[in-house]
Amino acid sequence: MRGTNFLSVLKIRNFLVFSVGQTISQFGDKLDHMALLALLRIYAPGPGALSQLAIAFTLPVLIFGPTSGVLVDRWNRKRVLITCDFLRAVLVIFIPFAILWTNGNVHSVYSIVFVVFLFGLFFNSAKMSIIPNLVSKKRLLAANSVNNFVGRFATLCGVLLGGLLVDWEGWGRVGWEGWRAGFYLDSLTYLVSAILLASIGIRVVRRSQVSSEERRPANNRGNGLWGFFATAFRSLARDLFETFPLIVRDRAILFVMLSILLFCFVGGSVYVLVVPLVQQSLGRGTAGVGLLAGAAAIGMMLSSFAFGMLGYRLEKRQVILVGFAVIGVLMMIFAKASSFVFLGVISFLGGSMLAPIAISQDTLLHEVVPEFFRGRIFSTREWTLNGVFMLSAVLLGVLAELISIRPVLFSVGLIVLVLSLAGEFVRGRWPGSSEGAASELHVQPKSSHD
Template sequence: MTTEGTASSPAQEDGPAPEASGAAKGRWRGVLTNRDFMLLWSGFTVSSVGTSLSNLAVPILALGISGSPALAGLVGAARLAPYLLLTLLAGVLVDRWDRRRVMIVADLGRFLVLATVPLAYAMDSLTVLHLAVVAFLEGIGHVFSNIAHLSALPKLVTDDQLASANALNEIGDSAAGVGGSALSGVLIGLARNSTLGAVYGYAVDAVTYLFSGVSLLFVRSGFQDERTPKEDGSIMADLKEGMSFLWRQRLLRLLMIMVTLINFLQAPLNLATIVLATDELDVNAGVIGLILAVVGLGTVLSALAASWLRDHVGLRGLTLGSVFLWAAAAAMMASASSIYMLTAGLLITNLLWPVFAVSLVTYRLSATPDALQGRVNSAFRTLSFGVEPIGVALGGVLIASAGPRFLFWGAAVGLVLVLIGGMAVWGRDEQETTK
């Protein structure tokens, strides 16, 4: 584990680090037999199934109760608002508080909050305001739980298991996305109407958080180093310390800027895909849903290979290679004359993310001291995730005014510029480290 001001240099992290297959198998075996990590992973994966299920249940129930797309949109916005409003503060508090307790409170709190929805529906008193409040509180739970989970990971696995643990998290998250979407469809299909099916979805989601919270009670390992009281208890001072560390680490700073630009450019691609498929390629919504399910299954397989690729290709190769392939995929989608070509571009785009994320997150966690994990992770995510709503909004305007193909070409050009900039800065840093 590196300490503040001595994060691994690009020359140390960028090159391939191939290991014997026996060592790789041993590393995976170590993760899979790590009792405490597997408890954490199991609970988080189950709760991710519930979260994915709610991604469909929330708008359907809001529409069923209000009959207004605008109000349904406000409920969805309430669910996302804590990511923009509270992520930085969550990072500071996660570094101050006991991380396991934060996660347990977040899980049990979401269980109680979500359970009020089927109860209110049964009493015929469910309102859009109620749904919005529940969505906002659930979003707060997501923010605190995710930051605490990510920050605690290096304390539950050894350094050489960290990449495999991150890969397993990506596998669980991808599988949960597919399983949650499928379960949501089943619940809605079995109910006498979609609104009641969405209520069932809320109930199942609540139970998944209860399972996750209870599973954490059985984790024996500590989730952080022993804390030493500080004389300066200012939240702003703590926040500045974390952001200053992130900005001083040149490679972390470069990665943060690159990921922010990539997320901004790719945020509206799903919307552009749907518009292009339905308006120009005459594909119905059912086929699009099937395509998205297949893409989701593909990301599970991609996540399985993420740890191996990180060892054999290296952070630099995976980062720059991913941006190059993303640019090519966007160009492919821009020129797609059939649903098959569009699907191929979408599949390439999504398959790369688990591989990229495992390499990036593993480096960030290993380069950050434990006392700063919450703040560094939250600062990184505030910027890189915070641009996504802006990208979707601006992308929607571009699609409406110039069409989806224009947006795809714009994303392709933007990603090429990100690639050129990343290669230039990374290359300069490598030259400096060899002087």
């Protein structure tokens, strides 16, 4: 399939502008995080403040996750992206003033962070849903490879450059503290992203079916304003509950969602097992964690590029299962290793496996999910990622306290390996993907972005 690789998809003007905008916006996300850490270091030092910050940016997904997808499916996704970036730009620039007006009370910052991440939830659902409208179906894998590469590149730059920008002493010459300048720059990145997104020309097909109940005049629905909101709530709930039968009936979507559970399990184990192992057991501190995370990020970037060039030759479900099997083995080796250099190699290889898994998951969803369901599916994915990550982190943390880190990490790797092999066995007896559930609901329009 010539003309479907990583480089060729960047020749599509709309997708190129979209990718540049995402790079800038995601860089801003990480810059925002670094500025928040610098702010808390001054006004609320200690782990308690960091825990409260984590709650502030996790709660929006856990509370509004699937619901946000229902709304994104009803709205114009391009407008959602532009509006969310613009509102985030306004909110972020208010954080320094909130600290000033409240005499350093960080709880006002947590409130703003909650709303910023709420808009980020809507933004991410719309972003993932709109990609098939920018490229043709045969280029989806390449487009998702670029999207994954952009995410890792922006994260790496945001963490490295963001820290340097926030700590730069030169801001004092203009009367700014570093963290304050970080928020101003972050606001600018969101504005630039919004302007770039506004320049994209896109055709979005939205669901045309409207229930007879929704067509009825407001004065016939019930008791005035209350009746209007009751009808709107029932309609929202109906759309939300349509999501789960689709996931269960369509084998491709169900496969991806189950693999995402495993993805979260791996992520939770890394957070609560690998981080303290490197910081304390190996005595490498936070700097050591950063170096291993950097090695994993580089592996993800390189494999995103390679998979975007050659991945169309591979079967995506097999890529996911083989990738998890390799990660399981690497986790078992990590649990036994002590050489920091060797751990860096393992981290690089692990990152190299994670990127093709994530790209294959997104591409499978883009290929089979009806257009007017994409927001719900991708918001449900985000909700699952955050919820299962949190649960697995808590469970594995308790086990590590009761036993010890290395045996638990080895056991997690073994579980991942066994589940991957079991998945391959089941896949062999359950060939193909039943796309009937999706096709019954929607006929995918032919894309004009060839």
